[in-house]
Amino acid sequence: MMDSFAMYHTWQFVGEAEFPLMHMESGQRIVLFFVLPTVVMTIFQILFFWHHPRIISKTLVWIAFICNVIPWLSSALIQIPIQMKLDERKDPALLDWLILSDWIRVIPGFGLAITTLIMLKMIVNASLQPKT
Numbered sequence: 001m002m003d004s005f006a007m008y009h010t011w012q013f014v015g016e017a018e019f020p021l022m023h024m025e026s027g028q029r030i031v032l033f034f035v036l037p038t039v040v041m042t043i044f045q046i047l048f049f050w051h052h053p054r055i056i057s058k059t060l061v062w063i064a065f066i067c068n069v070i071p072w073l074s075s076a077l078i079q080i081p082i083q084m085k086l087d088e089r090k091d092p093a094l095l096d097w098l099i100l101s102d103w104i105r106v107i108p109g110f111g112l113a114i115t116t117l118i119m120l121k122m123i124v125n126a127s128l129q130p131k132t
Helices: 002-013 019-047 058-088 092-101 103-128
Strands: none
Touching: 002 019, 002 092, 019 058, 058 092, 058 103, 092 103
């Protein structure tokens, strides 16, 4: 979401000559501070299929997983190819498509956040129940 709402829109104000260098530099930081933690989160998401509290249904785990996979697919099939072209030169039409198509990642991200909060609430509620 940070990309969509903070970074991508500001790229429109970067000059043609400066754009490729700015784009490649910011891309390297995105990999380090966003992509790598997301990979770790995805690994834990997969492990959650086998190691989740009994109170959490497999359906919720599947919903979270799907909400996690959609952004990966969108990144691989849409965003990364656009980003590779933007590495070469500034293209306002591609930048607009990048901003618009990023909603394919943002919406499931909200879904993942909501699903995670539901699961967390279930775990907290179960832990507050008196033990018999």
